[in-house]
Amino acid sequence: MERHGSPGLGPRNDTASRVQKPESATDKAAKLAALKARVSAAIGTTKAKGGLNVGLHPALEDIGQWKPGDPKSASGSRSRNDASKAQPKHKPLDLSGPSQEEIKNNPYFDANLGAPGAKPRQTRQLIFNQKGKYIQQANALRRQAALEALKKKIAAGTRKVGIDEDKDVEKNFAVEAPPDVEWWDEGLIDGKNYDDIENPQALKIDTEDSIVTRYIQHPVPIEPPQDKNVPPPKPMYLTPTEQAKLRRQRRMADLKEEQAKIRLGLVPAPPPKVKKGNLMRVLGEEAVKDPTAVEARVNREIAERHDKHVQTNEERKLTKEQKHEKLAANQEKDAAKGLRMLVFKIDSLANGQHRYKVSVNADQLALTGLVIMHPKQNLVVAEGGEWSAKHYKKLMLHRINWTENLPSRDKDAQNDALKQWLRAENEGGDLKDLAENRCRLIFEGEVKSRAFRKWGSKVCETDAEAREVLSKSKLENFWNLAKSTH
Structure with a gap:
């Protein structure tokens, strides 16, 4: 099988890989002669010198001398040339690396790891220290060390002073001898000691220059004002x-x-309490002998007990004067807890019943204030206790129907001094339409004291008259407030 790939993995065709026969003495001599010839050609034909002007070894002195008639050296060189010619030529290794196109097409390439086209590393420049830099740092360290040493010295001195002070404190624990005369007795004794205390002539108690007098000051206790408004405790049901x-x-x-x-x-x-249900058990034989008389007796006793019960209740009831006194006392207690002021604005008071209810209820609730009747607007100022103010507010805002109009009474009809705008009828004799009449609360709050001594009313034709009446109680600002309220 043929091998492909790197030439290093295939068979090597060189002289070293071949099986060679053992060399003879002649071949060894030839190789030594060839080696000497190459060395001589490299260093020249002259005798070389070693380092430090020391001559070469005697065995190397004839190196470089070539003998022309030496067949062994010629045969050795010939054999090496033949071996080099017989070795095949290989392609040199490409160490240039992949091209830019191959880098872009490689899906596993990471540009952060560096590439041939990456930015080269910048070299850092040399930074020289200024002259005297480390000298200044050394001086600063010396000053810091001197400051720390000074602090330790001061702390040691402070501790030493504290120890000395503690020694002085221990001396202060010693009990001092009592004075000859106490400071609170100096003005009562005519002398510098208590030797003459038994002598009445030496005491300054009843003398003119004595500090003891018969006048004693007892401050008047003042109740805190907030206690007046504290609600009473609720009863437990x-x-x-x-x-x-x-x-x-x-x-x-x-x-x-x-x-x-x-x-x-x-x-x-x-006596036994006889009822119709127990008469047989209480009376016994008497009831059996004469039932009619017993029943009449029982009815009479029942009536007597009822009359006694009714009489006791009547005696326990308060009279009319006592009721008024009790109501007045409760109203005074209510006002003592704190005063409240109410200011109402009424569009029209043409209905006489409205004027009557406003004034009569104020008197019954022990309110003080003023009713100002004006052609365009009417002002009611009331002041009193919290309970009275609460009931009067409910009357003015909910109980009175201000849109109702009734004919004037005979007394008002015959009164020529009554203004036309205060009459229930107009000039034609018809009742005025009060469908748009309203009552509005424009102010409510606590006041320190009463501004009026009693309840009254005043008819004012102009705004100047109304302000003048209110200015006597310093309440003229309420008239401007009523005019700005719609």
């Missing part, structure tokens, strides 16, 4: 089962107390 249990326990305690009084003879024993 009980379930029906808990209420029945408490009632049962309370009645049992009252019964035991009543029984103890009866045993001691303090109160007489109560």
